[in-house]
Amino acid sequence: MNGGGSCSLGSVLCVITGASRGLGKSLAWELCSRVMPGSTLLLVARTEKALQVLAEELTLKYPGITATWVAADLGTGDGVRRTVQAAHEMNGQDTAQRVIIVNNAGSLGDINKYFVDFTDPQEVDKYFSFNVSSALCLTSSLLKVFQGRPGLQRLVVNVTSLAALQPFKSWTLYCAGKAAREMMFRVLAEEEKDLRVLSYSPGPLDNDMQEEVRTHTKDPDIRQQFLIMKESGKLIDCHVSARKMLDVIQADTYNSGDHVDFYD
Amino acid sequence: MNGGGSCSLGSVLCVITGASRGLGKSLAWELCSRVMPGSTLLLVARTEKALQVLAEELTLKYPGITATWVAADLGTGDGVRRTVQAAHEMNGQDTAQRVIIVNNAGSLGDINKYFVDFTDPQEVDKYFSFNVSSALCLTSSLLKVFQGRPGLQRLVVNVTSLAALQPFKSWTLYCAGKAAREMMFRVLAEEEKDLRVLSYSPGPLDNDMQEEVRTHTKDPDIRQQFLIMKESGKLIDCHVSARKMLDVIQADTYNSGDHVDFYD
Numbered sequence: 001m002n003g004g005g006s007c008s009l010g011s012v013l014c015v016i017t018g019a020s021r022g023l024g025k026s027l028a029w030e031l032c033s034r035v036m037p038g039s040t041l042l043l044v045a046r047t048e049k050a051l052q053v054l055a056e057e058l059t060l061k062y063p064g065i066t067a068t069w070v071a072a073d074l075g076t077g078d079g080v081r082r083t084v085q086a087a088h089e090m091n092g093q094d095t096a097q098r099v100i101i102v103n104n105a106g107s108l109g110d111i112n113k114y115f116v117d118f119t120d121p122q123e124v125d126k127y128f129s130f131n132v133s134s135a136l137c138l139t140s141s142l143l144k145v146f147q148g149r150p151g152l153q154r155l156v157v158n159v160t161s162l163a164a165l166q167p168f169k170s171w172t173l174y175c176a177g178k179a180a181r182e183m184m185f186r187v188l189a190e191e192e193k194d195l196r197v198l199s200y201s202p203g204p205l206d207n208d209m210q211e212e213v214r215t216h217t218k219d220p221d222i223r224q225q226f227l228i229m230k231e232s233g234k235l236i237d238c239h240v241s242a243r244k245m246l247d248v249i250q251a252d253t254y255n256s257g258d259h260v261d262f263y264d
Numbered sequence: 265m266n267g268g269g270s271c272s273l274g275s276v277l278c279v280i281t282g283a284s285r286g287l288g289k290s291l292a293w294e295l296c297s298r299v300m301p302g303s304t305l306l307l308v309a310r311t312e313k314a315l316q317v318l319a320e321e322l323t324l325k326y327p328g329i330t331a332t333w334v335a336a337d338l339g340t341g342d343g344v345r346r347t348v349q350a351a352h353e354m355n356g357q358d359t360a361q362r363v364i365i366v367n368n369a370g371s372l373g374d375i376n377k378y379f380v381d382f383t384d385p386q387e388v389d390k391y392f393s394f395n396v397s398s399a400l401c402l403t404s405s406l407l408k409v410f411q412g413r414p415g416l417q418r419l420v421v422n423v424t425s426l427a428a429l430q431p432f433k434s435w436t437l438y439c440a441g442k443a444a445r446e447m448m449f450r451v452l453a454e455e456e457k458d459l460r461v462l463s464y465s466p467g468p469l470d471n472d473m474q475e476e477v478r479t480h481t482k483d484p485d486i487r488q489q490f491l492i493m494k495e496s497g498k499l500i501d502c503h504v505s506a507r508k509m510l511d512v513i514q515a516d517t518y519n520s521g522d523h524v525d526f527y528d
Contacts, residue, residue, distance in 0.1 A: 076385075077384075077385045077386065080385055114455050114456075115400070115403075115404060115448065115451055115452040115455055115456070116404045116407050116408070116452075116455075116456065117404065118400050118401055118404050119401050119404050119405045119408075120341075120401065121340075121341045121344055121393060121397040121398060121401045122341065124393075124396070124397035124400055124401060125389060125392065125393045125397050128389065128392040128393075128396060128397065128444075129385060129388075129389045129392075132388070132392060132440065132444075133385040133388035133389050133392065134385060136379070136382050136388055136436070136440075137382055137383050137384065137385045137388060139379075140379060140380045140381065140382050140383050141383045143380050144380070144383075164447075167447060167450035167451040167453070167454045167521070168451070168454075169451065169454050169455045170455070171451065172400070172448050172451045172452075173448075175447045175448065175450075175451050176396065176400075176444040176445070176447045176448040176451070177444065178447075179443045179444055179446070179447035180392075180396075180440040180441065180443050180444035180447075181440070182443070183428075183431060183439045183440045183442075183443035183444075184379065184436050184437075184439065184440040186431040186439075187379055187431040187432070187433065187435065187436045187439050187440070188379040188380075188436075189431070190431045190432075190433050191378045191379055191380070191433045191434070191483070192378075192379070192380065219455070257431070
């Protein structure tokens, strides 16, 4: 890791989904420590209170940065629309050097089921709507808000997982959703050569989702594997992984569309 | 290809989705030429008339085989339910040596759009519902109907595409949907060791979908590429690809969950 000093990312406009906790929240903090005054963040998640507190704390510590937020359920068309509306209202659109759209929101789906236990299309539809459709439509809409211009780097981050590349027993929806996302962002990278597209796999994080993994994963081998990681201190702190993501962004040496892992 | 003589697949129960035309229809014909009398097919598609005609023609040529059909839209929960009900009523469940579930139904999505043109979550949701959710829920439900027993091989085929592995410009939904399907079937293969799971990529077929590709693909390079394949006679006849799929099934040497291409 190369650290990355103050202001090293320049003047930034950044949208982070799933920003109320875990990696998204850590990323908001780490980003603020690397951007120039005048930068603006838009924090998106379902829980209004958590976003409000985070925005206040960020603003207190970094008075030069504008932290805005929108409480929205991205599993609904209305949630996507309201997020896009909030992005329209962000300050600094003419002066930003970087736009960063971080598709971090995501859910595990029901991991207490095996493939053969999924017989209700509505449950599966709902999963893909929140985890795939919204990431596609929100990204597209935000790229229309933040039009390209000389001197502006536009970057789309897809928070992915090893599960996008490798099947895990009892994670049917999570694996399929992450695979779908990663592929659609590879298509974006092929189509839009003026964008930078990064699928970042943050590693096994010490967060709420990992607790769900340890307690709810139906397959005993997989559950045990993550229990041992927790007990042996192998889970990664969200701030550490967020810093690594920003290092990758700053180094800017990956090929657009690539899957880059925390351990790479 | 090893050809495969008459009856070489034994006594078979087979469900084929998207059976009214193209690869699904060819597969129905090729399968009938390799199964024992007493075998039963269930043909699924939206178009009732085409299924009825196909079932009649198959029965006329192969009087020992029962060809049943259900007209169902697999993009709806009702369509999945009616297909499962029809599977319950199939003859030969106690005597079949092989159950083959072929998830062949699929659509391209709107290929006259780039990634950035998808801003309506409902359109994307609908695509995933038909192409991913239904394949998952139908397969799971059918595996409950066709329970494992000694002497029975249960095989799940996912008709996939090179687009599951490689991004194609202006095929956002198709690539993402195929990637999702392939991954979820890899999870199934990991979880259910008594099943055989095959993701078969039939190659560029000379079918209606390819015509749509040639005429509607927004990206001019990709469109041109497939136009040239058509004009130079490189597209594959559906019967030829269907025979290859059955050769792969008979040879039975792939690893469960593998992606096997027509050209492999």
